[in-house]
Amino acid sequence: MSQSSGPSPRLLDSPLLLQSSELLCSLGNAQPECMRHPDSLTPSPKSLASSPVPQTPMPVPPGDWESREELRLRELEEARARAAQMEKTMRWWSDCTANWREKWSKVRAERNKAREEGVQLRGRLEVLSKELSALKRERQETAAETEQLRRELEKLRGKQGVSDQGTEESVQNVENPPRSKEAENGICPEGPEQPCGGPVRTLRSRLWEDMGTNDEDASRITALKLRLDESQKVLLKEREDKMLLSKTIEKMEGEISHWKVKCDELNKSRQEVMTQLSLLQERHQDELGRISEDLQDELGVRSSMDKKLAELRAEMEGLQAENAEEWGRRERLETEKLNLERENKKLRLQIQDLEEILTRKRRQTASALDTDLKSIQSELFEKNKELSDLRHNHAKLKKQHHEKTAELAHANRRVEQLEVEVKKLRLRVEELKKELGQAEDQQNPPLFGKLRSTRFGSDDPGEMGSDPDEDELQIQVP
Numbered sequence: 001m002s003q004s005s006g007p008s009p010r011l012l013d014s015p016l017l018l019q020s021s022e023l024l025c026s027l028g029n030a031q032p033e034c035m036r037h038p039d040s041l042t043p044s045p046k047s048l049a050s051s052p053v054p055q056t057p058m059p060v061p062p063g064d065w066e067s068r069e070e071l072r073l074r075e076l077e078e079a080r081a082r083a084a085q086m087e088k089t090m091r092w093w094s095d096c097t098a099n100w101r102e103k104w105s106k107v108r109a110e111r112n113k114a115r116e117e118g119v120q121l122r123g124r125l126e127v128l129s130k131e132l133s134a135l136k137r138e139r140q141e142t143a144a145e146t147e148q149l150r151r152e153l154e155k156l157r158g159k160q161g162v163s164d165q166g167t168e169e170s171v172q173n174v175e176n177p178p179r180s181k182e183a184e185n186g187i188c189p190e191g192p193e194q195p196c197g198g199p200v201r202t203l204r205s206r207l208w209e210d211m212g213t214n215d216e217d218a219s220r221i222t223a224l225k226l227r228l229d230e231s232q233k234v235l236l237k238e239r240e241d242k243m244l245l246s247k248t249i250e251k252m253e254g255e256i257s258h259w260k261v262k263c264d265e266l267n268k269s270r271q272e273v274m275t276q277l278s279l280l281q282e283r284h285q286d287e288l289g290r291i292s293e294d295l296q297d298e299l300g301v302r303s304s305m306d307k308k309l310a311e312l313r314a315e316m317e318g319l320q321a322e323n324a325e326e327w328g329r330r331e332r333l334e335t336e337k338l339n340l341e342r343e344n345k346k347l348r349l350q351i352q353d354l355e356e357i358l359t360r361k362r363r364q365t366a367s368a369l370d371t372d373l374k375s376i377q378s379e380l381f382e383k384n385k386e387l388s389d390l391r392h393n394h395a396k397l398k399k400q401h402h403e404k405t406a407e408l409a410h411a412n413r414r415v416e417q418l419e420v421e422v423k424k425l426r427l428r429v430e431e432l433k434k435e436l437g438q439a440e441d442q443q444n445p446p447l448f449g450k451l452r453s454t455r456f457g458s459d460d461p462g463e464m465g466s467d468p469d470e471d472e473l474q475i476q477v478p
Contacts (some may be wrong), residue, residue: 009402032283061442075301082294096280103273110266111397118404121252125411128248132418135238139425142234147232149224221443228436235429237281239269242422249415256408262403277390282381288376295369302365310356311335316351320344420426 031222079298086291086294089290093280093284093287096283100273100276100280103269103276107266108271110262110269112257112260114266115400120257121255122407124252128245128252129414131241131245136243138234138238138423142238143428144232145227145231149227152224155223232433235432239426239429242425246419246422249418255416256411260408263404264415267401270394274394281383281387288380291376295372299369302362315350
């Protein structure tokens with residue numbers, strides 16, 4: 001990712017613009033003075049004045065020279081305009097790369113922040129899942145305890161029903177013996193004034209024994225009630241914990257929705273950055289195509305100039321041949337011939353100097369073009385490498401996004417399952433409360449009423465012959 005922000009200074013520091021501008025300036029400054037047409041290499045007025053013999057001037061069409069000068073000046077202006085345009089494009093490209101680098105650094109910082117917050121949320125989800133598993137275990141333990149308590153209550157109810165049935169039968173047998181007329185009048189058959197107290201005492205002793213067993217059962221019932229109260233407290237605590245968990249889950253859902261919105265914003269910004277990057281790459285490729293076209297145009301111009309120089313050299317050779325023929329034909333103009341030979345020697349030296357200058361400039365331009373092409377190729381390679389890195393990073397981000405969405409979906413499913421289990425637990429607790437309330441309502445008042453009646457007896461002798469089925473229904477605990 002660090003290579004994506006590097007190529008713009010290299011493009012700015014590339015020697016293409018500097019060398020091309022220097023070359024064009026040197027050509028523009030040296031062209032009207034040094035680069036002249038060979039037809040215009042006529043002897044100067046000083047040389048003409050120094051020569052005593054009249055010389056024949058070389059024919060040079062004035063329109064051709066002016067048109068060539070205009071073409072050269074036009075080409076120079078176009079080359080300078082192209083160089084200025086290239087400088088502008090390079091500056092614009094550097095500004096675009098700087099803006100893109102800033103945007104990408106912001107997106108990368110936001111991505112790292114979202115990744116850290118996702119790790120924190122994942123840790124919180126793991127902690128909550130552990131707490132939920134502990135609560136599930138506690139719920140199973142409380143369910144097992146309530147099941148055991150219910151079984152013990154059922155056993156106690158069965159034992160108490162059997163003991164109550166035995167006591168009712170004994171009381172009924174003792175209270176309703178086969179009486180005679182004397183017993184009905186309140187006199188026992190043994191004596192005229194002796195009361196019948198033996199069976200009543202035995203009945204009372206039996207009742208006291210039953211009361212002892214009932215007291216033990218009552219103590220066990222109170223112990224069971226205490227255990228039920230403890231289980232209710234545990235259930236209330238679990239309910240409070242589940243309320244807290246539900247609040248934390250709602251809070252986490254809100255955070256998850258917030259982070260979803262942030263992820264969407266990051267995806268949008270990333271798409272915008274990618275579109276801008278593609279546009280910048282297209283523009284850069286267009287600029288590179290234009291630069292290559294300009295270089296090809298310059299190469300064509302230089303080749304045309306070389307052709308023109310070759311033509312001029314051929315013309316000059318023809319002129320030299322004509323001069324030699326004229327020198328052979330005109331023997332009378334030996335002095336002029338000597339002067340012309342001297343001038344020709346001077347011109348040859350000048351031509352050699354010009355040729356050397358041209359060869360040097362050609363070598364310089366060729367080396368500059370080679371270095372520029374190599375630098376452009378290296379920059380293109382770096383750009384392609386940066387593009388591949390960006391694609392790889394994009395694929396990684398996409399994969400992480402899919403993993404995050406899968407984790408969020410799994411967390412949502414877990415939350416829904418926990419909510420269903422919490423609802424089931426609430427319904428179960430309400431059912432247990434209802435059962436306990438019904439057991440307390442059905443157990444306490446009839447039991448104490450029956451115990452009071454069996455312990456102290458009834459004052460009315462008519463009440464002694466009550467229905468045993470009704471007494472059994474009153475004493476039995478559901």
